[in-house]
Amino acid sequence: MNIRLRLIIMNFMEFFVWGSWLISLGGYMFNVLHFKGQEVSDIYGTMGVASIFTPALFGIVADRWLNAERVLGLCHIIGALLLFWASKVTDPQMLYYIMLLNSFMFMPTIGLNNTVSFIVLGKSGFNIVKDFPPIRVWGTIGFIAAMWMVDLCGFNLSPMQLYISAGSGLLLGVYAFTMPGCPPVKSAVKRSLASSLGLDALVLFQRNKMVIFFLFAMLLGAALQITNTFGSAFLGDFANTYPDAFGVKHSNILISISQISETLFILAIPFFLRRFGIKQVMLMSIFAWVFRFGLFAIGNPGSGLWLLILSMIIYGMAFDFFNISGALFVEKEADIKIRASAQGLFMLMTNGFGAWVGNKISGRVVDYFTVDGVKDWQSIWFSFAGYALLLGIVFPLVFRYKHVPSDEKVAVSH
Incomplete structure (x- = not known):
């Protein structure tokens, strides 16, 4: 074959x-x-x-x-x-x-x-x-x-x-x-356990810019899986008010628009990076999460279906613009000897610590807005949107990074 x-x-x-x-x-x-x-x-x-x-x-x-x-x-x-x-x-x-x-x-x-x-x-x-x-x-x-x-x-x-x-x-x-x-590849140089685990990338924490970046990577990573965790349950709760709605009967197909959007926004990343720079692209991602959650809050599978579809489309920007541009930023800032470890550290902060913290907090938010088994989804989604909005306000104030178009072209070409 x-x-x-x-x-x-x-x-x-x-x-x-x-x-x-x-x-x-x-x-x-x-x-x-x-x-x-x-x-x-x-x-x-x-x-x-x-x-x-x-x-x-x-x-x-x-x-x-x-x-x-x-x-x-x-x-x-x-x-x-x-x-x-x-x-x-x-x-x-x-x-x-x-x-x-x-x-x-x-x-x-x-x-x-x-x-x-x-x-x-x-x-x-x-x-x-x-x-x-x-x-x-x-x-x-x-x-x-x-x-x-x-x-x-x-x-x-x-x-x-x-x-x-x-x-x-x-x-x-x-x-x-x-x-x-x-x-396994036989190597003449024996790697230490710390190197194999990617701990040599911790040297990046000696620079304030990288400390702030990885902190926000963790905080935004907390938002990445929230709609995967609760999206289907949210649509399922409309079974009484919109029992015949497409979004209720086929929630997976509706949500799959998010994944389709991912594939399309990946193609747009090189243009946005060259035009706006990594900092602005990451900021776009953060505000895309605000809209992702906010549209869930005001949408429904009936007359508000278009709002949910728009939220699914925005997901591509929210997810890809931070993950891909963040990985390129790490690639550019890390020494060539620790590039692989640095990428592992980025994934650890977003999909490891970030995802764990996000699931811990989001579960408590859902339970807080649940009374007698009935979930106040609008308040739940607005809470998540408010969290993303706060990140969007603070991020450009504390993350110092100047866009140099030639640098972004090099990063994208890699």
Whole structure:
């Protein structure tokens, strides 16, 4: 089989596994299992906890002892078995621990998937910078396809979504073992444990500009998963007022507009970076989150459907403009010797600590505005919008960075 096609299948399946449950599980836990907001957010927060520890640890295993494709396969197989178990559980505490173990297995696979792709492309003589993005975009397509499949099969509020994820994860786990070998690279220079864990990037904290940047990366990271956690449950609560509305019956398809928007805004990033600079692009992202949450607050699946659709479109700017431009900023500011570690630190602050803090706080906000089981979604979303607005006001005042167009051109070209 053509090596590009094999990698396309691997990337498609990698995110199909995640998309099968990430958006819809919150609605299942809220509306079927009747979990509290804090219980739901804690379960989603397991991904943040896992992102702090296991990606680096499993990366060390793949770097030193075991082929990367085998580590990838084992993680998916074990994760699939945990998801099969999770589908049978209705106790919030037990489900938390199972999903924590699953997150420990799944979160490292995102990086391992990239590692296997890079090694296989390199061995086959491809240009990684040129040939990987068209392969990786199939991951986003796989995520969207999974959301649509779960929705059209009527599994948004069913444990069947976990069966679909587990089944596809099991298939991917076996498939990974058939990929070309990606053995550990023998190095003449023995890396320290601290270096392998990316701790050498902590030197960046000696500069005030980077301290402020990473602090805001964590604070904005707190907002990244909120609509994934509560979006489906929010739309499901309109079942009594708009029982026949498209957004209620097909919440996953409506939310998938967000992922489609992501793919489009990625293409716009080079233009915006050259025209406005990294600081302004990151500021656009922060205010995009204000509109993302604010439009959720005033929208509904009936007459306000267009407001929800607009919120989904804005998500692409909110998510991509900070993640991509932030990664480019780190790439530009970090010494070449610690670039990989610096990127790991950026991901740790956003998807690790940030996501964990965000889920802890957001669950309490949802419970605070819940009375006798009825959620005041407008107040909930306005609270999140207010949080993002506060970040947007403070960020340009404390983050000192001058836009030099030539610098941004260099960063984008990389």
